[in-house]
Structures are given as structure tokens and as C-alpha cells.
Amino acid sequence: MAYDRYIAICKPLHYKVIMNRRICIQIAACAWAAGVINSAMHTGNTFSLPFCHSNIINQFFCEVPQLLRLSCSDTYLRELAALAFSVCLGLGCFVFIVVSYVQIFTTVLRIPSEQGYRKAFSTCIPHLIVVSLLFSTSIIAYMKPISDSPSPLDLLAAVLYSMVPPLMNPVIYGMRNKEIQAALRTMLQRQILSIFLL
Template identity: 85%
Template sequence: MGNLLIITTVMLNYELHSPMFFFLINLSIVDLGSISVTVPKSMSNSLLNTRSISYSGCVVQVFCLICFLGANLSLLTVMAYDRYVAICKPLHYGIIMNRRACIQMAAGAWAAGAINSALHTGNTFSLRFCHSNIINQFFCEVPQLLKLSSSDAYRRELAALAFSVCLCLGCFVFIVVSYVQIFTAVWSIPSEQGHQKAFSTCIPHLIVVSLFLSTAIIAYFKPISDSPSPLDLLAAVLYSVVPPLMNPVIYSMR
């Protein structure tokens, strides 16, 4: 509801038809998609007292979730660049962040997520699964699926992991560099009112970036247990449910 409200508000309010809110619509679509991939199926299984998911359903779930997560990080990077241009190059903002450039950047973010997802999904489901058909998670998660494979899974995953690492590291470095430039420019503004206005446009984005990266790091850098673990479940909820839930709250305050 929160994400749908943001999408509807921005689309209906002509005053919000700016690059920042265009990217916010895309972020809301990503959040809406990522939470819809996992939670409804889990709720359905709970209500129907079952724990099953079809093979094709698992493939779709893995592809969509990784695609949305990759697009999320890429969009947050683009939004950091938008804030950098707005604060550091305000007189050129309309020229640099024109309609065509915004569409190309949004399309690039979605493409990066789709390529990352295709690599992981293709590598994961080309493996042989013969150890078990039980996933110790409330959705199909790649690390949990790799544990079920009899193949040399981690060697097969190297190409996909390399792309993911490059994508994540590149986005992280770009966001950090953008904000170093932003804060340098903000501190040179003589008026206190100018400081507050600049920070007010950046703080929601910084909170969202920090929330997304911290929950993803907790989930993917934590050792995976061999038996069902409440910690694994909590980590998965943190990165798959909490950011889509909190992003509308953070940006609605803005």
C-alpha cells in the first residue's frame, strides 16, 4: 500500500514530475516487486498448511528476487548521482538530468538487475539437485539451493559471483564518491538554511542505502547453518522484507 501510494501520488501530481521522483517511482516498483515475490507465497503456504513450491515456481522466484535486488542497488546509485548533480552542479541540472538521460539510467539499472539475475538463475538451476528437496528458508534462496546440489556448485557460480561483486562494489564506491562530493559542496554553502535544504534531500536516500546494504551484508556474509536456523530466517526477512516496508515510510516523511 505504501509503495502504491507513492507511485500514485507522484504520477497524479504534476509538481512531482522531476528526475528525483521519477527514480523514486522506479524504486517503489522494485520494492513492490521484491516483496510480492516472496511474502504472498509464504503467507499462502501458511494459510493452506503446506510447505511446497513447484520447481518452475522456485525458478521464477529466484530470478525475480535477484533481479529486483540488483535493480534496487543500481537505482539507489543513480539516485545518488541525481543528488550529486542537483547539489554540486545546480545550474546544469536540467541539461544533465534531462528526460532521455533519466530513462536511459533507469533502463540501465533494470538491465543490470536482469543480467545479474539471469547469470545466477542460469548457473543455479543448471546444477543437479539430488541431496534433498527441502529448503531451510521461507523462499527459494540461492545459497540454500546450492547446498542441495551434488555438482561443484561454487565453481559454477564464480562468473555470476564475479559480476555481482563488481556490480555491488561499483555501486558502493560510486555512492560513497558522490556523497563525499555532496558533503564537500554542502559545507561550502554559507547559509544555515542552505545546509538544511541540501541535507533534507539527501538524508532519506542515505537512510535507504544504509538500510539496504546493511541488511544484505548481514544476510550474505553470515555463515549458512546446515540445519534450520532462526538466524537464517531473520537475516532473510531483514533484506527481503524490511527495506520494501521501510522505504515508503522514509520517503513519505520527505
């Protein structure tokens, strides 16, 4: 999405030529390939380990670091390889997004009209909010040391990471739709009216 926004704002006259069907398929294929490789590394590491400890995971969902703690064998190299790939993947995406948005914002700041300025920012801000939510909650969830008995704060971090960004995605993007705004306004007016009538 950052690349799409970059092309739409920084090179608007070339948008149809650059963002053609082939490029969209390549971008989607790269995202899917990175996800498949990342999950295959974690899954392969997990299934090749012997487990001898308790089968109870004190977590909101089955996380790889908690599974590795249940293993009898030394998992240091496996954890290091999976962490290195995940960090490279996450950092690569983060750098790509930051570079795209730096280019976008420098272009937007040169727009003379306030309406164009506002339209460009309204196009970019929802994506930045979703990306910020995902990165901040994942950093909170994964950059803290794994404890033997997770605290309620650890469980809350896992819930935030796994639930908040996907939940907020349709809300953030849906609120830009005029029909959704009108339906929400009507629903809120009915709710307020029903409260006053009771």
C-alpha cells in the same frame, strides 16, 4: 538517485540540461540491465544443475545459495562466478554512491546559509538511510557462512534483507510530504483521543 542528488546540489544551474529525459532513460536502462544480468546468471546456474538431495529449503524464501546446496554436482565454480559478479555489481554501486555523497557533502559544507545547508541534508539523508538499510542487511544476510541447518538468526537476517528496506522506503520518503505528515498527525490524535475516552 545519488547521481540525481549530486547534480541537484553540486551543479544546480545545469540540472535541467544534465538530467534530461535521455540521461534518465540511460540510468534506468543500466539499472535494469545489471539486474537482469545478475538474475540471469543465478537462474541459469540454478536451472543447469542436477538436484538429488531433499527439496526442502530452510529459508524464508528461495535463495540461490540454499538451492546450490541441494545440488549433486560440484557448484564451486558456479558459486564463484555468481559471487564475483554480484560483489562487483554491489561494490560498484556502493563506490558510486560514496563518491557522489562525498562530493555532495563537500559542496554542502561550503554553503553559507543554514537554510540551504538544512535543505541539502534533508534531501540526501532519506536516500542514505534507505541505502544503508539495504547494504547493512544484505551484508548480514550474505556474508555469513551457509550452515546445514539455518538458525533462527539466519531466517531473521533473510527477513530483514528482503522486507525492511522495501518497507521503509515509502515511510522514509513519505514522511517528507506535508500532507502525509498532517494525515499521520490527525490519525495519531484520533487514536490517543479514543484511548482516553474509553
